[in-house]
Amino acid sequence: MNLVVLALGYGVVSASIIAMGAVGFSLQYGMSQIFNVSYGAMMTVSAYAAYVVDVRLHAGLWLGIAGAGATGCLLAVASERLLFTPFLRRGATAFVIVMVSLALDIFVQNAIVAVSGFGFVSYGLAPGHVYRFLGTDWTSLQFVLVGISIAAMLFVGLTMTKTKLGKAMRATAADPELAGSCGIKVRRSTTLTWALSGILCGLGGVALGISSASFSNLSGDDFLFVVFAAAVIGGLGNAYGAVLGALVIGITTEEVAIVSPGLQDVAAFAILAFMLLARPGGLIRLGGRVRADTVTV
Amino acid sequence: MNASGPAYARVMCGRMSGARRRRRLFAAVTAVAVVGGIAGTAAATSRGSSSTLTVGVFEPFSGPDGLYGNVALAGCLSATKAIDAAGGVLGHQMGCTAANSTSDPADAVPAVNKMLSSVSNLVFVVGPGVPAPTTAPLISARHIPMISANGSPQYDQNQDPYFYRLVQPDSITGKVLAYWAIKHGFKTAVGVFTNDAGSQTVPGPLAAAYKHFGGKMLKELNVSPGRPSYRIEAQEAISAKPQVIFTEMDPQSASTFWSEALQVNGKLPPVLGTEESTLNPWLSAVLPVVKNKLNLVALKQSDPAPSLGLRLYQSGLRGIGSQVKNPTQFNVDTTSIADFDGVTVAALAMNAAKSTDPKTYQPYITKVTGPLVKGAVIVHSYSQGVRALRAGKTIRYFGADGQIIFNQYHNGAAPSTALKLNAVARTFKAVGVVPVTEIAKLAALKS
Numbered sequence: 230m231n232l233v234v235l236a237l238g239y240g241v242v243s244a245s246i247i248a249m250g251a252v253g254f255s256l257q258y259g260m261s262q263i264f265n266v267s268y269g270a271m272m273t274v275s276a277y278a279a280y281v282v283d284v285r286l287h288a289g290l291w292l293g294i295a296g297a298g299a300t301g302c303l304l305a306v307a308s309e310r311l312l313f314t315p316f317l318r319r320g321a322t323a324f325v326i327v328m329v330s331l332a333l334d335i336f337v338q339n340a341i342v343a344v345s346g347f348g349f350v351s352y353g354l355a356p357g358h359v360y361r362f363l364g365t366d367w368t369s370l371q372f373v374l375v376g377i378s379i380a381a382m383l384f385v386g387l388t389m390t391k392t393k394l395g396k397a398m399r400a401t402a403a404d405p406e407l408a409g410s411c412g413i414k415v416r417r418s419t420t421l422t423w424a425l426s427g428i429l430c431g432l433g434g435v436a437l438g439i440s441s442a443s444f445s446n447l448s449g450d451d452f453l454f455v456v457f458a459a460a461v462i463g464g465l466g467n468a469y470g471a472v473l474g475a476l477v478i479g480i481t482t483e484e485v486a487i488v489s490p491g492l493q494d495v496a497a498f499a500i501l502a503f504m505l506l507a508r509p510g511g512l513i514r515l516g517g518r519v520r521a522d523t524v525t526v
Numbered sequence: 527m528n529a530s531g532p533a534y535a536r537v538m539c540g541r542m543s544g545a546r547r548r549r550r551l552f553a554a555v556t557a558v559a560v561v562g563g564i565a566g567t568a569a570a571t572s573r574g575s576s577s578t579l580t581v582g583v584f585e586p587f588s589g590p591d592g593l594y595g596n597v598a599l600a601g602c603l604s605a606t607k608a609i610d611a612a613g614g615v616l617g618h619q620m621g622c623t624a625a626n627s628t629s630d631p632a633d634a635v636p637a638v639n640k641m642l643s644s645v646s647n648l649v650f651v652v653g654p655g656v657p658a659p660t661t662a663p664l665i666s667a668r669h670i671p672m673i674s675a676n677g678s679p680q681y682d683q684n685q686d687p688y689f690y691r692l693v694q695p696d697s698i699t700g701k702v703l704a705y706w707a708i709k710h711g712f713k714t715a716v717g718v719f720t721n722d723a724g725s726q727t728v729p730g731p732l733a734a735a736y737k738h739f740g741g742k743m744l745k746e747l748n749v750s751p752g753r754p755s756y757r758i759e760a761q762e763a764i765s766a767k768p769q770v771i772f773t774e775m776d777p778q779s780a781s782t783f784w785s786e787a788l789q790v791n792g793k794l795p796p797v798l799g800t801e802e803s804t805l806n807p808w809l810s811a812v813l814p815v816v817k818n819k820l821n822l823v824a825l826k827q828s829d830p831a832p833s834l835g836l837r838l839y840q841s842g843l844r845g846i847g848s849q850v851k852n853p854t855q856f857n858v859d860t861t862s863i864a865d866f867d868g869v870t871v872a873a874l875a876m877n878a879a880k881s882t883d884p885k886t887y888q889p890y891i892t893k894v895t896g897p898l899v900k901g902a903v904i905v906h907s908y909s910q911g912v913r914a915l916r917a918g919k920t921i922r923y924f925g926a927d928g929q930i931i932f933n934q935y936h937n938g939a940a941p942s943t944a945l946k947l948n949a950v951a952r953t954f955k956a957v958g959v960v961p962v963t964e965i966a967k968l969a970a971l972k973s
């Protein structure tokens with residue numbers, strides 16, 4: 230088998246997991262300019278929620294995935310409403326907000342340990358049948374992950390572009406005051422954006438747990454770096470950019486593994502550093518494509 | 527041997543030889559700030575009279591490595607329980623105090639200073655693990671002996687007179703794997719290790735020893751830990767068609783790797799692992815996804831013959847439930863057992879020196895342990911040791927992990943037992959031993 234082609238296929242699988250996290254993260258940033266470091270911990274909590282539903286309650290993986298999305302949604306809205314917004318109202322700077330999200334991250338991590346203890350849990354899913362095509366091979370489980378990711382991306386894309394709600398979200402992200410003066414319910418739009426990002430966060434968490442075969446209280450935080458990288462490379466605040474960033478990171482890191490497996494994280498960081506130097510605005514901006522601040526309602 | 531209790535001993539960290547697990551982006555940060563109330567020197571965990579001799583358990587009790595503190599505390603408390611039951615040390619009771627080293631080496635320095643300045647009658651330290659390079663010198667400066675769980679090669683030729691190590695150095699672990707593979711006819715191999723500091727101390731000595739014994743390493747894969755996939759690495763490992771795969775990976779990375787290795791052609795070659803793959807977190811993470819397709823033998827530092835010392839250790843664990851949650855989970859935990867032996871040896875050394883002054887009793891640590899000499903009495907417990915010393919005998923302590931022999935670098939040697947996994951029953955069965963004599967030869971082998 231050609232390893233380069235294999236890595237390309239595997240890269241798409243990795244990208245699909247990264248994309249869910251990165252798009253959710255990017256939505257939060259785009260709406261509120263909050264660099265939410267606790268995002269990884271929320272992914273972890275969502276993965277645990279799916280574990281409880283699927284493994285402990287024997288309700289099945291699909292309900293578990295739904296539970297993860299709901300948990301992510303709840304956590305995102307709660308953190309935005311009860312934590313970040315009060316700080317922003319008090320005029321907290323971006324640095325303070327990052328510190329607040331860091332504190333939340335630490336709190337959530339330790340809360341997980343307090344509830345579930347140290348250790349690793351697994352959904353116990355077998356990889357399933359291996360399908361070989363176009364020089365690559367995927368398991369049925371990987372098809373499911375990619376499918377969920379594509380469905381989620383389509384849902385976000387259609388919501389953002391084809392619905393009034395999406396337009397309101399984008400308008401609020403671009404200029405909240407102007408959006409408010411146009412009759413858009415800014416508060417509601419913000420909350421709904423965070424809810425949507427939370428669902429993606431939850432789905433990303435459970436996808437990570439499935440792909441990794443097991444996870445712990447730190448898994449989401451460990452994964453956060455590639456999520457950041459994808460979001461930044463694509464252009465922070467830009468959902469489409471985040472998808473593109475995820476593809477770049479996912480495929481590159483898999484290809485790099487052919488040369489040296491230990492360099493995967495290094496490659497992701499190198500791309501991030503290069504993009505920050507060359508195009509801080511991200512890939513999509515490079516092409517002058519869709520951005521929230523270009524939308525008219 | 528049943529490893530179903532979550533013996534978290536050197537979980538993922540192989541004898542905690544590096545900042546292994548916490549390569550992670552936010553783990554260090556977590557460790558810095560985790561549960562502020564716990565940070566710093568924690569509450570005393572046993573008797574607190576002024577005449578009580580105190581053993582400081584300087585290990586992380588918070589953050590990602592937080593369980594290690596309880597591992598060490600369990601060993602210490604089990605030992606002091608036996609010591610106090612035998613009348614204490616020269617009229618003093620002995621107790622253990624948890625001193626949180628946190629999971630971040632940077633925070634460990636103020637933490638050790640706090641322990642050294644605030645804990646009274648500190649006569650011995652269990653620890654430090656990962657932060658040994660920065661904190662052990664501070665403990666030594668106070669002339670306080672310590673038993674460390676740091677497996678790093680930098681202590682293979684330790685010159686610090688107060689630093690002792692009973693856990694197997696990582697360099698020996700690698701050589702033991704190579705020795706076992708060759709002895710069982712595995713002439714070609716692939717190594718799969720995570721590229722964090724802890725795991726990376728194993729592959730070098732392993733590859734050198736394997737080559738020395740005539741084996742051929744087809745591929746050495748050092749992977750980034752915690753990634754969501756290792757499909758390419760798994761493909762490369764299986765495609766090389768090795769007779770055996772050597773491995774040490776943290777539970778999450780291992781579960782990802784082995785489940786994806788199965789994806790390549792549905793079966794796995796024999797696997798030789800380190801002690802890490804006998805630990806409950808590893809089994810919990812890996813077995814659900816590979817089920818009975820993993821043909822694993824793990825080489826673990828332990829004496830396969832149950833000793834009186836081990837029974838005493840395990841008996842002691844049963845009585846400390848109020849201080850350590852579910853202590854019997856550490857029944858076969860190498861690190862906890864080593865800490866039990868370390869504290870017992872220190873107490874015996876105090877008796878032999880007729881002094882509880884650390885500087886005075888420290889040279890006696892190697893006088894109550896070591897190779898058998900003419901006229902020496904073998905003792906398996908603290909009470910036996912005290913009786914023999916009072917009778918004017920020379921003693922040799924055979925602890926919970928068998929005979930204890932410190933070399934000139936204060937590194938202890940112990941046999942390694944090969945444990946074959948029954949993935950269905952989730953148990954291990956001893957299938958062979960690498961004796962102390964072979965371990966000593968392997969130690970002398972150039973890495």
